[in-house]
Amino acid sequence: MKRQMRLGMSMRGLGYHPAAWRHPKVPADGSLSFAHYVRNAQAAERGLFDMIFFADGIGIREKDEPRGSLARSGYEIVEMEPMTLLPALGALTRHIGLVTTASTTYNEPYHVARKFATLDLISGGRAGWNIVTSWSEAEARNFNREEHLDYDTRYERAAEFVEVVTGLWDSWEPDAFPYDKAGGLFYDESRMHVLNHVGKHFQVRGPLNVASMPQGRPILVQAGASEPGREIAAATADVVYAAQDSIPNAKAYYDDVKSRMAKYGRSPDDLKIMPGLRTVVGRTRAEAQAKFDELQSLLDPLVGLARVYNALGDLSGHDVDGPVPEPVKPPQVRSIVDQMMQRVRRDKLTIRQLYTQMTAGGFCLIGTAADIADGMEEWFDAGACDGFNILPTHLPEACEDFVEHVTPELQRRGVFRTAYEGATLRENLGLKPHVNRYVAARKRSQAAD
Ligand SMILES: Cc1cc2nc3c(=O)[nH]c(=O)nc-3n(C[C@H](O)[C@H](O)[C@H](O)COP(=O)(O)O)c2cc1C
Incomplete structure (x- = not known):
């Protein structure tokens, strides 16, 4: 069997073209309409996507420069809060992974650990956390600050934040709950672990008051390309959302991040690197170009x-x-x-x-389904990625076009699934099961005896 592509549908708001909201087929109020998100999520699931993916900001991050531009931009202005939205979408889908962004700068680790653990339970093992440090002053001002934390502090905090969250997720071993009604024992004390984290940024005792996640723990996604970002990805991430726009750049990034993994005892396959890709699909090249030109002409x-x-x-x-x-x-x-x-x-x-x-910049493919599949295969075969995070120009049309035309083309070529393989996001991504750290430690000490 050929190596298989992983696909995410980044379905935030109304799409990734800045004029999307003005497109005749886009519901301009869609980013505040639950039905709009449901339609997109269900389309992505019909297309057998590994996951839907929500980028997120905790405030309006763009500035009104020049004056008056913000009021004319429908891009990332108002939208639903994804941690509230995703459990609802989980109830109306069965297979697709549910991944969203949560900032390590404007959250507490206990909150994040608890919410994603709960999402994993609600969805039957489909939760993923996109770890970001945030970047805007607008967000700082929504959280009691005048200025954003400096870069090094943000990354230092992020690294410790991830350590605490993943520690909390291991609070309970898989067999911690005998639920023994006759014997009167609810949980086994030897299988519960108090984290007792004391660090520079956080003091978190634990244990987490959620347990038994179907995936062992949610999937960790990382998006950030700098030196510390690459190191966090190599050490802990299951998926990287990358942002390169050419094969040589993407391949250099891919090889660099994967080569850092061995020192953390990980193999290159334990991490899936998925660059963002915008696609515009037509039945002919001329139709695809006309679709794109229409969007461009709507740009105020x-x-x-x-x-x-x-x-x-x-x-x-x-x-x-x-x-x-x-x-x-x-x-x-x-x-x-x-x-x-x-x-x-x-x-x-x-x-x-x-x-x-x-x-029009960035990594964008405009053409027939065959053209787009050619472009995707070229990247994939060059060893520049493990799949793609699709950034639809406008929703729902661009998502539905992909699912209707490009998914079958990739399937015909044998590089994409024809049915979900597993029950959880982790299984569908082809990742190893998560082993609780205390179980692993006990196995190691038993082996040493
Ligand atoms: C592809 C990509 C996607 C990102 N998505 C988000 C996001 O959804 N929300 C957010 O606050 N920051 C997002 N970030 C910003 C990162 O968390 C980080 O603050 C920024 O990239 C600076 O770090 P770096 O120099 O390591 O890239 C994203 C970054 C990249 C490269």
């Missing part, structure tokens, strides 16, 4: 200008069909702006052409 100029604000400042006083002015203040990330300005000069881009191109 102010929303477009917001995308170049960081690099070029406020261009709202300029004619968007005129030339791009030279940056006036030193850019924050000079190399990116220099590269962009080289392209602007070479291709004589107008402001509108520039922001439209930037919206």
Whole structure:
């Protein structure tokens, strides 16, 4: 059997194109409508996706720059809180994994451990936690701070946070509950473990007051590409949501993260690396391109200008069909702006052409189902990934198009499942069962005797 791709459907809000909300087939109020999320989740399950995936922010993170742009952007403005939403979606699906983001900066580990453990119980073993450190000042201001924690502190806290959560998840061994009515014994004291964590950022006694998760513990997803991010991924993650946009970059990242795993006693197969991929599917190439062009044409100029604000400042006083002015203040990330300005000069881009191109950037495949499957296979066969996290441009259409056209094409090629293999997300991802740390330690000491 050929190596199989893993697929996630990132189904946050109305989709990943910034003009999605204006598309005629998108319900503009969908990100506040339970029925909208149900429709997308059930479509992804029909397409046999490993998981639905929710990125998340705890506040409106984009700034109103230029002034008035935010009110015209329907992107990540209002949406349902995913930890509340996912159990409900779990009740209306049977197989698909339920993964959401929870910040290590604006949560307490005990809360996170308890909620995801409960989600695993409700869903019969389909829970996954996307570990993020958060990045915006807007979030800081929603949580009693003026400023975001500095980078190193955030990552230090994240590492300890994950240690505490995974420790709490092992509080009870699988056979901790004899539920012996006749003998009167509810739990076996020798199978319950108090964590007693005392660290720099957290003091957590434990044990967790949830147990018996069908997956042993929820799946750990990591998204963050820096040095400390890679190390956390190699040490603990089951899945990485990656963000590279070319095969050489993705392969370098893939090889780097996987090569760090051996020192943690893990094999490369214990971690699935899934880059984000936007797809636009048509019955013909022309139809796919027309679909994409329609979305691009819906981009409001102010929303477009917001995308170049960081690099070029406020261009709202300029004619968007005129030339791009030279940056006036030193850019924050000079190399990116220099590269962009080289392209602007070479291709004589107008402001509108520039922001439209930037919206189309990243890893994006536009074409027939065969074109898209070709592109995906090329990455997969090059050893640049273990699968993809699909970022639908607009919902529900882009999700349903993928499921209707691309899923069968991948199946025909033998690189994607034709039925769910397992009962849990862990099994479907092809990951080893989780072994409780106290069970493992006892086995080791018995073997040594
Ligand atoms: C692909 C990807 C997805 C991310 N998703 C989220 C998210 O949903 N919510 C969030 O607050 N941060 C998210 N982050 C931000 C990370 O948690 C982290 O704060 C940021 O990437 C900076 O860390 P890094 O330098 O290690 O990448 C994401 C990052 C990446 C690369």
